[in-house]
Amino acid sequence: MNDAETAERQTVADRRVQLWFGPHLLHNYRAGAAAAEEYAAAIGRRFPGLTIKVDADVSDGLTPLPCEQLWDVLTP
Template sequence: MKTHVEMPLPTDRRVRVWFGEHVIADYTAEPAKAIRYQAAMTRRFYSLRVTIEPAVTDADLS
């Protein structure tokens, strides 16, 4: 089965939940939704690291 994956926009943010060096959740969305998701994941996984960063890096644009 193929899944259609849209390319993130330059304004999108990527939220990841980390268990040590392993990513256990990865979510990309517009900034407002990403911030809400980050807040929810921080509450849910209060002992894990939750990061938010631009979804598109300079390397992706080249």
């Protein structure tokens, strides 16, 4: 597999995760599909006032999702 094919495969599998507080965008992340869904569920349980959106609108400038090991620290 060449670099272009690898990048295309990552883009298809990746998701954009957005954390919103009302009309204010707090964070924009990039993550694999499964990690994005797990993160959205965990953060949604811990912070029910946030809106978490997961979609396929991924761009190169997105920050990678924080390490999954931190989720247990943030979520009971």
